[in-house]
Amino acid sequence: MTDNKILNDMKKNIFVLTIMLFTGFVANAQVKKGDVLIKNATVLTVTKGTLTNTDVLVSGGKISRIGKGLNAPNGVQEIDATGKFLMPGIIDAHSHIALSAVNEGTSQVTSEVQMGDVIDPFDVSIYRALAGGVTSTHALHGSANVIGGESETLKLRYGSTNPEDLKFENAPRTIKFALGENPTRGGRSRGIQPSSRMGVEAMLRNSFTDAQAYRAKWNAYKADKNPRKIAPEYDLRMETLVDILEGRVLVHCHSYRADEIYMLMKVFADFGITKLTYQHANEAYKVAPELAEFGAMASVFADWWAYKLEVYYSTAYNATILTRNGVTTSINSDSGELIRHLFHEAAKTQKYGDLTDEEALSLITLNPAKQLGIENRVGSIEVGKDADLALFEGHPLSVYAIPVMTFVDGVKYFDRANDIKDQRIYVNPEQAVENVTIFNREDQHRCMDTEVVSFEALFSNNK
Secondary structure (H helix, E strand, C coil): CCHHHHHHHHHHHHHHHHHHHHHHHHHHHCCCCCCEEEEEEEEECCCCCEEEEEEEEEECCEEEEEECCCCCCCCCEEEECCCEEEEECEEEEEECCCECCCCCCCCCECCCCEHHHCECCCCCHHHHHHCCCEEEEEECCCCCCCEEEEEEEEECCECECCHHHHECCCCCEEEEEECCHHHHHHHHHHCCCCCCHHHHHHHHHHHHHHHHHHHHHHHHHHHCCCCCCCCCCCCHHHHHHHHHHCCCEEEEEEECCHHHHHHHHHHHHHHCCCCEEEEECCCHHHHHHHHHHHCCEEEECCCCCCCCHHHCCCCCCHHHHHHHCCCCEEECCCCCCHHHHHHHHHHHHHHCCCCCHHHHHHCCCHHHHHHHCCCCCCCCCCCCCECCEEEEECCCCCCCCEEEEEEECCEEEEEHHHCCCCCCCCCCCCCCCCCCCCCCHHHCCCCCHHHHHHHHHHHHHCC
């Protein structure tokens, strides 16, 4: 065999391998899209009122028709939803499920890390969220840093083992900031800035000032016509901060107190940053008009309070006050358990504030979609939108509501009637559990033991 023939064969093999790898990648990148006709439902559109005895036809993962008396095309599954309620899939704007890591705690500014790198498709919490009618989550970085890492918007396509399949295609980039005790206690424990609230503001201003200088260097380099010019050092941390300055990344900021909420708006105004959603924001009701004027949004708890000193001055009327002041507001879970009950959490605003059905449902559908920049795809039942849907027995704002089916892109990922007792991927529910050693804290030395003994001895001596 000649050298040329060997070389040609090698080229041919490399070409074939390249095609195989490319087509395999494309195949893995394709997510399932469903076709289904849901008949005779009470459709809670969120944007176009409530439609009784109405059909919703899904084609290729999209809502294609809404009306009465629709017929299913050949081969398309038909679901009788008589007496049931169909609503947009629930969206959780603050979640940490489906992640194998949450915080990068080595620095107070870690905008170079990305939660998209640590998606865990095997997390059974995904299925449990689907069982609560949730179809999308915002997988946030933690709150240990003043400026944390980029977060990831997910679609809960449970069953795939490819992390990429969970990513919400073309969703805007988002990033996590944090104010208050979460970052400052880390600073104090490590002896680094910031250790106070004023230090948090200083770090924010210093970081964006550095980003402006970094941008200026690169702009000067690009404008320089000298063929021997030398590029500035590339810095992914600074690149992300520049993208925030230029509006390409949406900021979601952990916050509690009204003073720090107002502080961040002033900082952002000084740097021309406009895209801002406050997370938790327990005292946001105190500055609701200012939030509305700035155009900031808020993702809050329904009624959590007093779990730490920062949130002592909270109110269950927070979401209502914000809504009435024109602030785009959502209710989130920040919990792998509460995520299954977000429809109950939204209903609390009808007790605390008397919101209408559409206003309450918007808190867990359209409004979080707006905060994540995906409202053109999800958050309401409209022709052309993704068929992310949740079907309920009973009105979803009723305490008696029961989710019965959940669809993502028209594919049914949860069906209460066909639910099995263990939905963990690749786990046999009948398999014997391996022997494990459970850590017993009683075996651990406790620093107060000697003091207890001393007191006992003291009391016995005084008898």
